[in-house]
Amino acid sequence: MKKKFKLTNLDCANCAAKMENAIKKIDGVRDANVSFMTQKMTIEADDSLFDEIMEEVQSVCRKVEPDCTIQM
Structure with missing residues (x-):
């Protein structure tokens, strides 16, 4: 399963x-991508273990x- 999430308060590309x-x-x-520029995160993982x-x-x-939140 591949899901995208919006991030808020991600302050730097290094983080x-x-x-x-x-x-x-x-x-x-299986794969993950965190983009500082778009403030988005994509995660590809097993369906049964996703939660x-x-x-x-x-x-x-x-x-x-610590200030970064994931919008579900």
């Missing part, structure tokens, strides 16, 4: 790259950029 790299390491994630994966994604995003 976006850190998020993307960390998300790609989560079990079940658990998104919880981990939110945790990763808060660690890297």
Whole structure:
């Protein structure tokens, strides 16, 4: 399953790259893209694990950029 999300308060391209790299390491994630320019995130992951994966994604995003929120 591939889903796109809007990000708010993502303040720098370096943080976006850190998020993307960390998300790609989560079990079940096939691909991830975090764009600072468009403030969007695309995640491709297993359907059956998507909810658990998104919880981990939110945790990763808060660690890297505490003010950044994912619009579901």
